[in-house]
Amino acid sequence: MTSTNGGCPRVIRVLVADDQEAVRRSVRRILEAQPDIEVVGEAVDGLAALELAAALRPDVALVDIRMPRLDGLEVTRRLSGSVRVVVLTTFDLDEYVYPALQHGAAGFLLKRSGPSLLAEAVRAAANGESLISPSVTVRLLKHVTAPRRPARSAAPVVALTEREVEIAGHVAAGRTNADIAAELFISAGTVKTHVASIQRKLGVANRVGIAVHAWEVGYPVPQ
Incomplete structure (x- = not known):
């Protein structure tokens, strides 16, 4: 979604769905401060989100879990395949995380995640990637992989380089490309290439798959 067309970067079109006006206003302010992101619509509930998504055809929808008329999980399920959905919520409970990912969410962010992570999640979703709040990622992956870790998963068909193993560990820790770049003193573009x-x-298919593999085979995961 960040490719150019005639020399001009494509702008990522975003729909924000949340029943709280203050949240919608805050998210809009954060995203529209980015040169490559535009908020094209706001929905006050789940049904409105579906209607606006059909009318506006955004690239990414930021969807709250708890909304009137239709909750965020059902919105995610219905939009999956046509719009990349990032679930944005106050709650990081497993009862929300797992169904959201199973329904096709391209990301799961806590509202306290901060402006930079919010913008990066939108970009990741638009580029066909997934980003989950670091605090959620670590707990989620430990839970998902714990029963299988003693068995150790099979090695990849093509062995990872030492640098790739290092970066995979950082991904498993829930760190963004920008975080990894700063930690390893390389550019975010180089990190993206490695990923x-x-x-x-x-x-x-995505960063979640990398993280699951890293936990399963025991790559070093920074704390």
């Missing part, structure tokens, strides 16, 4: 290479070698 794409890791996904290809592991045969996984």
Whole structure:
């Protein structure tokens, strides 16, 4: 979604769905401060989100879990396949995280995650990637992989380089490309290239797949 057309970067079109006006206003302010993101609509409940998504055809929908008329999980399920959905919520309970991901969410962010992570989640979703709040990622992956870790998963078809193993560990810790770049003193673009290479070698679709593999095989995961 960040490719160019005639020399001009494409703007990511976002729909914000939340029943609290203050939240919608805050999210709009954060996203519209970014040169490559535009908020094209706001929905006050789940049904309105579906209607606006059909009319506006946004690239990404930021959807709250708890909304009147239709909750965020059902909105995510119905939009999956046509719009990339990032669930934005106050609650990081497993009863929300797992169904959201199962219904096709491209990301799961807590509202306290901060402006930079919010913008990065939108960009990741628009580019076909997934981003989950770091605090949620670590707990989620420990829970998902714990029963299987002693068995150790099979090695990738193509071995990861030492740098790729290091970056995979950072992904498993829930860190963003910007975080990893700062930690390793490389550019965010270089991190993105490594992440794409890791996904290809592991045969996984997104960052969550990288993180699951890292936890399963015991890669070093920074605390």
